[in-house]
Amino acid sequence: xxxxxxxxxxxxxxxxxxxxxxxxxxxxxxxxxxxxxxxxxxxxxxxxxxxxxxxxxxxxxxxxxxxxxxxxxxxxxxxxxxxxxxxxxxxxxxxxxxxxxxxxxxxxxxxxxxxxxxxxxxxxxxxxxxxxxxxxxxxxxxxxxxxxxxxxxxxxxxxxx
Amino acid sequence: xxxxxxxxxxxxxxxxxxxxxxxxxxxxxxxxxxxxxxxxxxxxxxxxxxxxxxxxxxxxxxxxxxxxxxxxxxxxxxxxxxxx
Numbered sequence: 004x005x006x007x008x009x010x011x012x013x014x015x016x017x018x019x020x021x022x023x024x025x026x027x028x029x030x031x032x033x034x035x036x037x038x039x040x041x042x043x044x045x046x047x048x049x050x051x052x053x054x055x056x057x058x059x060x061x062x063x064x065x066x067x068x069x070x071x072x073x074x075x076x077x078x079x080x081x082x083x084x085x086x087x088x089x090x091x092x093x094x095x096x097x098x099x100x101x102x103x104x105x106x107x108x109x110x111x112x113x114x115x116x117x118x119x120x121x122x123x124x125x126x127x128x129x130x131x132x133x134x135x136x137x138x139x140x141x142x143x144x145x146x147x148x149x150x151x152x153x154x155x156x157x158x159x160x161x162x163x164x
Numbered sequence: 165x166x167x168x169x170x171x172x173x174x175x176x177x178x179x180x181x182x183x184x185x186x187x188x189x190x191x192x193x194x195x196x197x198x199x200x201x202x203x204x205x206x207x208x209x210x211x212x213x214x215x216x217x218x219x220x221x222x223x224x225x226x227x228x229x230x231x232x233x234x235x236x237x238x239x240x241x242x243x244x245x246x247x248x
Contacts, residue, residue, distance in 0.1 A: 009233075009236050012239070012240055013208045013236065013238060016189060016204075016208055016237070016239070017208055017209050017211070019185055019186045019189055020186075020189070020209045021183065021209075022182055022186070023186045023190075039210060042206075042220045043216060043220075045219075045220070055179075
């Protein structure tokens with residue numbers, strides 16, 4: 004592949020990604036920008052070799068990538084397409100050793116998905132599973148024999164004894 | 165390629181074409197190995213330099229070039245039928 008074709012391809016991809024990102028809400032765009040700034044700040048901050056935060060920059064890179072991907076997954080215009088995406092394809096993110104920050108952001112993504120669902124007129128019932136690529140059935144479910152009858156809170160703890 | 169240039173016109177056909185191309189790109193990105201995905205998004209989308217990308221990813225500049233080149237090649241192969 005020559006460089007000109009590669010450049011044209013990248014420009015088209017960037018334009019598509021930019022156009023998709025332009026439809027995101029302000030909070031999400033702000034989050035993307037903060038992740039980008041943090042990554043660059045960590046990159047440009049001089050530190051002694053023995054204190055080089057390679058794991059931290061790795062986490063930030065993962066977070067930036069994860070945010071970028073989840074942005075498109077959560078984005079309403081691509082919701083249907085995202086559901087069709089094989090969730091296993093994103094296992095690389097979850098199994099990466101530097102993905103801790105991604106897990107810390109799960110609440111944010113769930114909240115974002117819920118808010119966008121409400122904005123689109125969708126209501127989520129108790130039996131609905133979050134349409135997130137990293138969600139696995141059973142994560143928020145109570146063990147069998149418990150739960151529905153007794154009522155289960157978010158942490159899977161029975162409300163009624 | 166030409167049809168994607170006027171991205172601000174409220175043309176339904178254009179919007180549908182962009183949505184389709186974006187969805188195909190998103191699916192192809194999701195299938196890339198993590199490091200290639202990072203290299204493509206940081207270099208291609210965020211337009212960071214090779215040096216900045218290498219610093220953020222914690223690898224050499226040569227590795228960034230390799231990951232990025234492989235990512236573009238794979239994406240081009242996968243998007244062949246869907247790419248405008």
